[in-house]
Amino acid sequence: MASASLKAPPLPFLRAIAWLRDGMYALHRRMVPGHIALLELATAGYLSQATCAAAELGIADALAEGPRQPADLAAAVGANEDALRRLMRLLISAGVFAQRRDGAYELTGMSQALCSDAPVTLRDLLLFFGADLHRKHWTHLSGSVRSGGSLWPELEGMEFFEFADKHPEAGEIFDRAMTSVSSLSNEPLQAAFDFGRFGSIVDVGGGRGSLLVDILQRHPSMRGTVFDLPRVREGLEEELRMPGLTGRLTFEPGSFFDSVPKGADAYLLKHILHDWSDEDAERILRTIRAAMESEARLLIIEMVMPQHHRPHPGKIIDLEMLIQTPGGRERTQTEFGNLLSRSGFVLTGVTATAAPDCVIEAHPAW
Structure with a gap:
């Protein structure tokens, strides 16, 4: 998996462009x-x-x-x-x-x-968005708004993640789509945040390890582990054999509701917590907290929902979470802080990037 070579424009420039675009959009609508x-x-x-x-x-x-x-x-x-x-x-x-x-x-x-x-390809993401199954569930948005949650159990007899696990073809489309969308933010994340200060990272629920592979390629002394369900390993075989990554990139199977590997310097959660309700997100965070040493750091990569009324990708993905997941949602910085506090962490900072994603850093509460 090659690292994306596209360089992200400076964040102030992107913010100015977004402000101008939003203003023109609002003017057109009026x-x-x-x-x-x-x-x-x-x-x-x-x-x-x-x-x-x-x-x-x-x-x-x-x-x-x-x-x-x-x-x-x-x-x-x-x-x-x-x-x-x-x-x-x-x-x-x-x-x-x-x-x-x-x-x-x-x-x-x-x-x-x-x-x-392409260095950053969205083809797999569009294949997922345009699939019959995905479109079908978006046609039931009004039902999710009425009920306050996903209609997957009513429509398919099970939640989405269980469905993806039992239907390998659907699971493969989803996994490839998530790798596709992940590639969008890799370069902006690397430009904005210093991952090189850690000697070892566990990518919890890391899927095909797009970001972790990119981090390891840039920092030759670092070691990394992708921790995910057993079925994910097959999609990682190429990365595990990459020159320079053999022995540095490993895979461990398991569920983040049960346990995660111990002793890493940092634990990465990219696009994981937004899939789950506050109650389940706390379970995930407490599992990670139990594996962490006092000096380790938790790195949550998610969109942070803004308070303004201008367009923002998080407002669309928040509805995707409502439709597709058992209680998932996008969260504000305050909501992340409260979630972390209840789970045994202290939020220490939020780093914005040129992508919609932010890096939310926390350490164990002492």
Whole structure:
């Protein structure tokens, strides 16, 4: 798994761009008639699904070696030429792809992230978002709002994580999607936070270990362990055999509700706590606390929910957690502080990054 080579712009610059973008978005919504603005929102889902279809068809991969004429592209991805033209017409209008004067289609900066081998690829994430199972549950959002929780038990007979464990194909799509989204924040996290001050790290619930592998590649004296369910190991085989990581990167199977490896300098929880209710999150944190030495540190990587009313990715993912998980949610800094305090920790700092993720650092309460 190669480390992403894309460098994150400075955080102040990104904040200024976000402020300008949000202001323009708000101005647009105020300038057009209400019913037009609402219609734009209502049809945004069509564009989203069209982009997911492009990921499923492998259009970006087919264009990775250069522009292609419509007939050639249709043959390459196994599509009807007329239907493909209609799909591309919509995606081109949104800047996902481009069309040259000679009629050939080509990649844009946006669609480069749909390529399977891009430094930061979102193809697997879009395959997950566009899958029948995922869309099905989003159609029941109103039901989750009424009930206050996920409808997975009612719709599938079990919670999502149990379903993913019993249905390997769904679990594989989910695991690859999480690795995909994880790659988005690796470079910004490395730029903002000094992971090199630790000699050893346990990545709790680390999946395919995207961030941990990146950290170990940058710090040759460090050791790391991915701790996750046994089925995850198969997806880590390539990383475990990587030159320079053999013997430094290990895998230990288990459940973070029962126990985690002892004695590490730091324990990493990336995109884990937001999957769980406060009660279950406390159980996870107390399990980690029991394994930690007094000088060890806990590093929680999550989005921290803002208090403002401007757009923020956390406000979307918070609903994803409502729909898909047994009590999961995005949390504010105050909510993280209270959760940590109840679990035997002291919150010592929150480091913002150029990505939506933050690093929430805590130490055991003495």
